[in-house]
Amino acid sequence: MSSTFSGLSTAYSSLVAQRQALEVAGQNIANANTEGYTRQRVSMSAVSSNTVTSLWSSSTATSGNGVTVASLERLSDQFLDSRLRTQTASAAQAEATASTLESLESVVADLTDDTGITTALSDFWNAWQDVANAPDSDSARTVLLGTAETLTIQMADAYNSFESLWDEGRTSVDAYVTEVNTTAATIADLNEQIRGITTSGGSANELIDQRDLLITQLSELTGATAVLQDDGTANVFLDGNMLVQGNSATEIVATGSYGMAAALAEPVSADAVSLQWANGNSLTLDGGTLAGVVASLQPTSEGGSISAAVDAINDLATRVADQVNAIHAAGYAIDGTTTGNDFFAIAAGTPAALGISVAISDTDLIAAGDGANGEYDGSIADAISQLSTAEDGPDSTWQTYIVDLGVATASARTRADSAEATRATAESQQLANASVDIDEEVTNMVAYQRAYEAASRVMTAMDEMLDTLINSTGLVGR
Structure with missing residues (x-):
């Protein structure tokens, strides 16, 4: 009863x-x-x-x-959590790519203002035209050497600015790798605690929250994905391999030179910045901030945005030197006797933008005429000044790069904003369920x-x- x-x-x-x-x-x-x-x-x-x-x-x-x-x-909802991590990884990579391009655009904008390369090129060509109009004017020749020196300094400054962006990115890679390894180790430790509490019949919900938040942060950094296990732990994957398995974590390392010139050399060598597992196997990230930063540090053949900027400024310096020298070497000095002189020199073994210099210090050695039309002939100086409008001239190629960079930056920003909107939607849905x-x-x-x-x-x-x-x-x- x-x-x-x-x-x-x-x-x-x-x-x-x-x-x-x-x-x-x-x-x-x-x-x-x-x-x-x-x-x-x-x-x-x-x-x-x-x-x-x-x-x-x-x-x-x-x-x-x-x-x-x-x-x-x-x-919680595993589907919503997984979707948020995937969208977070995509948005973070897109943002890293857009930010690098915007930084490059900012540098180029500084180089196209009243004290930048575009102005320096214009002043340089105008100075040649002034010499063509007054070949016997010592002041015009002096101004020409001054504008040429300014142009070489501007190109060197541009190269150094691009190199600073690359150095900043290389430092960030090391910092991100350290953060990934630390976070992975923390997740492994939390896995062990969660498994112990769960198997004893307790509630480890707060620890699971901490672990899942760290996994989302890893997704933002590296595009990591996670698979929950029956014992309450979570295995974390990068590039199809386990970064965290139960209570053990594997480290990743960043390799490659800390010098931009070596890292961007073609063909691509071991000096290029890359990611590897601790055992030496290569690692390719599917998304995340780290993936975007590493991509920006690659050589031009691998799509590196900073390398493309470096190539553009080196190409500008090379074109200026080669095209001016080709015309100038055929001219004669003011005394009508000296010929074959180069106006610019580029130091061997040095990037063109850093190695370019004015090879003439004596204004009398500036070849303004062809030596056949008298003492006041300015045909050579005039021909050099016309390089400013040449289809394959220095100005044309530099402006092409600026336009291409602007288009690429706008496109990258649009993609980043779109990816962020998608991520925000995924986050809103996840929070609506879990918050x-x-x-x-x-x-x-x-x-x-x-x-x-x-x-x-x-x-x-x-x-x-x-x-x-x-x-x-x-x-x-x-």
């Missing part, structure tokens, strides 16, 4: 369950603004009545034996509170009934 005291047990089970549900609601509210926190719910299930027939059992139907907390659920809704939690708290109060009232009623049964039975008629 059912125990007279079973009602107390039933009411007590409700008190315990409702109290735990209230505590979980309070935990949710406390972490409403905690990054990475996933809301939790207490899953309750009814405790059934005894179903085994015994010798003295009653045939009267009985109710169940109360309620129990079946589990503490973490309301804490204060209004919902308050509503739940009221429901749990009322249930607790009702269970308390049941216990009080049962206590009063038992008091009557125990203390008043048999006293009637005395």
